[in-house]
Amino acid sequence: MQGEVLANTEDFGGPDPVTGPARAALAGKDAPYARYDLGRAYDEMFAPDGRPRPPYIALDSRLTSLALEELVRRQQACEQSFLHQGITFTVYNDNQATERIIPTDLLPRIVTAGEWERIERGLTQRITALNLFLRDIYGDGRVLKDGIVPREMIYGSKHYRREMRGLPVPHGSYVNICGSDLVRDEAGDFVVLEDNLRVPSGVSYMLANRDVARRAFPGVFRSMNVRPIEHYPLELLATLRALAPFEQDVSIAILTPGVFNSAYFEHAFLARQMGVELVEGRDLLVNDNVVYTRTTSGLKRIDVIYRRIDDDFVDPLIFREDSSLGVSGLFNAYRAGNVVIANALGTGVADDKAIYAYVPRLIRYYLSEEPILDNVETFLCREEKSLGHVLANLDKLVVKAVGESGGYGMLVGPHASQAERDAFAEKLKADPDNYIAQPTIQLSTAPTFVGDGVEARHVDLRPFILTGNETKIVPGALTRVALKRGSLVVNSSQGGGSKDTWVLSR
Amino acid sequence: MLSRVADSLYWMSRYVERAEHTARVMAVKLESLVEQQPEDARASWARVVEALQDAHWDDLPQDAASITKRLVFDRENESSLLASLGFARDNARQVREALSNEVWGNLNRLYLHLSGVHADAIWVHSPAILFRDVLDEMQALEGVTYSTLSHGEGWYFLELGKYIERVQLLGRVLDVHFRQGGVTPKYFDWLVLLKFCTAFEPYTKLYTASIRPQKIAEFLLFDPEFPHSIRFSIDKMTEALARVAPGAPPARRAAVERLAGRLKASVDFGQIDELMSGGIAVFLSDVTRQCEKIHETLFASYITYGAETVL
Numbered sequence: 106m107q108g109e110v111l112a113n114t115e116d117f118g119g120p121d122p123v124t125g126p127a128r129a130a131l132a133g134k135d136a137p138y139a140r141y142d143l144g145r146a147y148d149e150m151f152a153p154d155g156r157p158r159p160p161y162i163a164l165d166s167r168l169t170s171l172a173l174e175e176l177v178r179r180q181q182a183c184e185q186s187f188l189h190q191g192i193t194f195t196v197y198n199d200n201q202a203t204e205r206i207i208p209t210d211l212l213p214r215i216v217t218a219g220e221w222e223r224i225e226r227g228l229t230q231r232i233t234a235l236n237l238f239l240r241d242i243y244g245d246g247r248v249l250k251d252g253i254v255p256r257e258m259i260y261g262s263k264h265y266r267r268e269m270r271g272l273p274v275p276h277g278s279y280v281n282i283c284g285s286d287l288v289r290d291e292a293g294d295f296v297v298l299e300d301n302l303r304v305p306s307g308v309s310y311m312l313a314n315r316d317v318a319r320r321a322f323p324g325v326f327r328s329m330n331v332r333p334i335e336h337y338p339l340e341l342l343a344t345l346r347a348l349a350p351f352e353q354d355v356s357i358a359i360l361t362p363g364v365f366n367s368a369y370f371e372h373a374f375l376a377r378q379m380g381v382e383l384v385e386g387r388d389l390l391v392n393d394n395v396v397y398t399r400t401t402s403g404l405k406r407i408d409v410i411y412r413r414i415d416d417d418f419v420d421p422l423i424f425r426e427d428s429s430l431g432v433s434g435l436f437n438a439y440r441a442g443n444v445v446i447a448n449a450l451g452t453g454v455a456d457d458k459a460i461y462a463y464v465p466r467l468i469r470y471y472l473s474e475e476p477i478l479d480n481v482e483t484f485l486c487r488e489e490k491s492l493g494h495v496l497a498n499l500d501k502l503v504v505k506a507v508g509e510s511g512g513y514g515m516l517v518g519p520h521a522s523q524a525e526r527d528a529f530a531e532k533l534k535a536d537p538d539n540y541i542a543q544p545t546i547q548l549s550t551a552p553t554f555v556g557d558g559v560e561a562r563h564v565d566l567r568p569f570i571l572t573g574n575e576t577k578i579v580p581g582a583l584t585r586v587a588l589k590r591g592s593l594v595v596n597s598s599q600g601g602g603s604k605d606t607w608v609l610s611r
Numbered sequence: 612m613l614s615r616v617a618d619s620l621y622w623m624s625r626y627v628e629r630a631e632h633t634a635r636v637m638a639v640k641l642e643s644l645v646e647q648q649p650e651d652a653r654a655s656w657a658r659v660v661e662a663l664q665d666a667h668w669d670d671l672p673q674d675a676a677s678i679t680k681r682l683v684f685d686r687e688n689e690s691s692l693l694a695s696l697g698f699a700r701d702n703a704r705q706v707r708e709a710l711s712n713e714v715w716g717n718l719n720r721l722y723l724h725l726s727g728v729h730a731d732a733i734w735v736h737s738p739a740i741l742f743r744d745v746l747d748e749m750q751a752l753e754g755v756t757y758s759t760l761s762h763g764e765g766w767y768f769l770e771l772g773k774y775i776e777r778v779q780l781l782g783r784v785l786d787v788h789f790r791q792g793g794v795t796p797k798y799f800d801w802l803v804l805l806k807f808c809t810a811f812e813p814y815t816k817l818y819t820a821s822i823r824p825q826k827i828a829e830f831l832l833f834d835p836e837f838p839h840s841i842r843f844s845i846d847k848m849t850e851a852l853a854r855v856a857p858g859a860p861p862a863r864r865a866a867v868e869r870l871a872g873r874l875k876a877s878v879d880f881g882q883i884d885e886l887m888s889g890g891i892a893v894f895l896s897d898v899t900r901q902c903e904k905i906h907e908t909l910f911a912s913y914i915t916y917g918a919e920t921v922l
Contacts, residue, residue, distance in 0.1 A: 188723065189716050191704065364705050373707035383708045388615050390918050399614045401764065401913040402858030403921050 130169045131155040137168060137176075137558045146547035147293045148561060149214055160215045160609065161552075163325045168212075168552075168559060176554055179321045180211055192313055194367045194597070208602030209314055211321040214551045214564060214584040215329075221580060221608045224287065224295055227478030228568060229576045230468060232283055235300065235455050236572065237471040239279040243269045243451065253470050254463050255487070257538075262460075264303075264453030266416065268423060272440060274449045275348045276574045281447040282341070282411070283570040284308070284583075287478070289549035296479045298546075298565065300464070302456040303448065304413055307583040308337060308569050309371035310603050315581070318605035331607040334581035338378035340571055341411075345381075347573030348445040349408045356405065358382040358398065360389070360412040362430045372413050382407075386414075391434030394441040409445045410435075416450050458541050459485065459507040481546055486537040495542040496533065499526045502542040504533065519545060548593055553586055553604070563587040565595050566606065580608040612709075612764045614914040617855070619706040620765050624772030626699035627718070631749045632780045633663055633692040637683060638742035639806040644675060646799060654794040655803070662784040662807075665690045676734055684730040692745075696722045709765050713755035721748045770851040771909070774844040778902050781808065781841050782895045785831060789824070789891040801827055808839045828891060829883040841898065842878045848905075849875050856913045860921075863912040870908055874901040 132141040132151040143151055150161040157165040168176075187193070187206040196203050216224070241248045242259050243266075249256045259265055284305025286298045315334060319326050342357070349355040361372035363385050376383035388398050389407065397404035412419060418428040420436040438444045454460070462483040465476045484491035484502070495502060499518045506514030516529045533540055550561035568582040584606045585595035595601040640659055647655060653671075656678055660668055663682060672678050683692040700722045703715055725745060733741045760766050788796050788804050796804070801822045805811040808831055817834075818826045834840040849871045856864065878898070886894050 189720050190712070191707070191715060191719055364701075369704075370707075376708040382613060384613065385615065388613050392918070392922050397918075399916075399918065400858075401612050401614055401617045401856035403860070404918065 130157075130165060132561075135169075137173060138552075138560075140558055141552070141561050142550075143561065144547070144550070145291060146561075146563065147289050147291055147549040149289075149549055149551040149564070160217055160329075163328055164212070164215070164322065164552075167322055167325050173557065176211065177556065180554060180556075183209060183211060183317045183321065186317075187313070190313075192310075192370055194370075195365070207310060207597055208588055209310075209317055210553045210562075210586055210588075210602055210604040211317060212552050212554055212559070213318040213322070213326075213605045213607045214566075215607045215609065216566075216582075218609050218611050220295065223477060224566075224568065225578050225580075227295075227297075227476070228283075228285055228570050228578060230472065230474060230477050231285070231297065231300070231464065232280060232570050232572055232576055234464065234468040234471045235283075235302065236277060236279055238467050239449075239452060239455055240274075240277045241471075242454065243272065243279075248467070248470060251470075253466055254460070258459055259454060262454045262457060264416070264451065264457060266451030266454075268436065268440075269449070269451040275350070275445060276572075278348070278572045278574075279449040279452050280455075280570075281344055281348065281449075281572055283572070284567050285570065287566040287568070288481070288546060289566075290481075291547055293549070294479070295566070296481050297464075298481055300456045300461065301567075302452040304415060305567075305569070306368040306371055306413070307567055307585075307603070309374040311569070311581055311583040311606070312337060312374075314583070314603055314605035318607070326607075329607060330610045332580040332610045334579050337569070337579045337581075338375060340577050340579060341375065342379045342381070344571040344573035344577070345379075345409050345411055345447060348447055350442070355408050356382075357409045357411065358384045358389075358407050360384055360386070360410050360414060362386075362414050362418070366413075368413065375411075381411075386430045386432050389432040389435070391432060391438050394434070394438045394443050396432070396435060396438050396444045407444060409447065411447050416453060419446070419450065457507060458505055459487075462541055481543050484542040486533060486540040486542065491542075492533070492537050495540075496530055499530060501544060503545055504529065504540055504542045507539050507541060517545070548587075548595070551584070551586070551604070553588070560590065562590070563593050563595065564604075582606045582608075612768075612856075614916075616706045616709050616765065617768045618910075618914050619702040620709060620768040621772040623699050623702035623706070624769040625776040626695045626702065627749070627752065628773045628776040629690075629780065630692055630695040630699060631746065631753075632777075633682065633695065634742045634745045634749060635809060636663060636784070636807050637679065637692070638739045638746060639803060641675070641679070641737075641739040641742065643799070643803050643806075651797060651799070654796075655800060658787040658796075658800075662780075662787050663690060664688075675738075676731070679733075679738065680730045684728075693725055696725060711755065711759040713759045714752065717748065717752040717755055721745065721752060724748065764855050764857070767851040767854040771848060771855065774848040774851065775902055775906060777839065777844045778841055778848070779899060781831060781839065781844065782899045784808065785828070785841075786892055786895050789828060789895075791892070796824075798822060810837065810839055813837050825883060825887055828886070832886075832891075832894075833878065833881055833883065842881075845871075845875055845878050845898075852905075852909075859913060863916070867905065867908050867912050870901065870905045874898065874905065877901075 130138055132138045132143055132155040134155065143153060143155065150157055152158055184206055187209065193204040193206050196205055238248060248254050249259065280302045282305060284301045284307060287295045288298050289295055311334065345357050346355050358381060359372055359376045361369060361383055373383055382398060384398055390397055390399065396407045398407055414430050417425045418430040420431050420433065421428045422433050423436040439446050461480065462485050465480055468474060468476045484495050486492045486495055495504065502518045504516040518526065548563040548565055551564045552559045553562040564584050564586050566582050566584055568578055571577045584604045586602045586604055587593055587595045588602045589600050636659060657671055660671060660678065681688055685691045686694055688694060700718055703710055703718050707715060728741060756769065784807055801824060805814050805827060810831060814830050817830065830837065831840050833842045835842055837843055852867055852871050
């Protein structure tokens, strides 16, 4: 009883939490970690001997002193709050629309100051090279002439936008908002899994999750010197402002597909936090290559559009003519320099699976530096040596078709039968250019509250990188969690959730 | 302000007003159930249904539970309380960035609360309790709408929606009580009418507790100070009209304001004794028609205007 009282005062500004428990609870043995599996993957919280790693000691001491019912209560309070705030997505089943909250885990994932410093430098380096690459392929094409990247990979990509050739973008920044997916490999090193250069989402969950974790563990939060992230909307606003050719009275709008889009909450959230207009395609019109919104008082000019719709839908006159989400004439206004669109069009050419494999080379080519963050090892089957290796190791590798996503045209070697592998080998030999292969990676695991205890679940890390006239990364990220035991799939469409990420200042 | 945002705020507010009116009528009606004889109760239910529903019901159910189910919980019925709240919330979600957390949160919680209630469960105790709770929540919503939003253009679009809807709702509930022919309302029905319009106490302060239809009509039509009178609502509507679309071209503004001015004049100078011999229905339908015209002109001037007209 006395312990309980102390536990509560700690949370609300009482004595500082005990930082070292008398006897560390062991993963896999003691409550609340009795069912915590330490497998092959790197675990964020526990060292291989089952003891908590130093950054997690304060959280561990809190978790072992809190009654399970109290955790359940805090989890429910969090879900209730998400529901009331409308942080939901809609699932359609038998014509019945059901609103579900995005599952959120109470327990924070901790990134140390040293780890973050490397991530920050590595991502800045990477986005710099990628922006130079985009400027190059939509400009002189030096990288193609020098034979660093095969021409047909660019010109054959469905995300390459011929319309962008020779069109300058402000500060040479094509990708103004980037959300890169990092994972921690078995050795504990962060590697880049994917660059999302088109319309990355999730930043509102990064911010919403901070509220959740701070409310659930106020004492631990206060004691840990967690770096703030609340200024993200401000940084985003500054980034967008920097794209306009003038400084005073820049009129900015977020272009959303509308209320039925699964990320609509985020679009509205960012518009509110930045104090800019949230517009749909039907609110905009283009006259004489100038973009206007229709307001109650008349037409109002727009200078910068942060678009949250894909390239294909931006302008039915230039791209998909069946699109009702975009604005006729927008692209010509863009070409004429009367409006800035962020991200620029055509950035998708630099984030497909094959170009991904070239990013380390691009960093060396443009920056004459060694990559700070590695890629997941990727074999390009178009290169003869790699093809031989892939064919000899099909039982250990995941092979993916370059132009496909969502798991199509893919072979998961370790889970396939010999017959399936043989059949796939034939496809590979017939069209090697179309395939890449990667070893299966065990994403790291992090402690996750599952209702009656704390268990290990696989996670990734998505920081958000802003680039206007300079690159800024708010010290935080969306940590996505594969909520199903043993699952490696963190996507929210497939049972993934998320949790707060605490970047420590020292 | 974006025209689309103004559109959604206006409709959100209309649906909120409609939902509140429905909740109040239901609370009052269900509280008064025990006091009426079956025959009077039936006539009274018929008036309630007609006052609240856009579509005519060919089959008025015999029991209060079935009527309540349709008026409140039936999502297929576009005039039901739950449907109104759902439309209000859909509109609010479309303009989430134009509302405060408090406004959205209150409306969302209210909707989630009511949509989680089972229609049969309310009869276990006094069925009116649910509607009194809903009214409390609606008043909280009205409070945060007043206190957490800037009273700028968006807020005045909310005001416009609220008062245009209120005029229509008052018009209908008055019409079913004052029209000639049919079952004549009795003393108890007049009392209930005042309560439908949250007017019982304000009325007695002015006219004492002597319940006289002519005085009730005068109060609900022409009282300049009571928020649920037609005159008060039209005053507020005119005020709000003067505050929206400040930068719109004068010709466009004049079109709306002229109509509002004419409506205001007809109510400001209305005389109850001129209306009592059957003229109330005519007067009400004229007011309603003028409101519809104002709505159309408002949309044409500020919201759906063609871009070619301003370029």
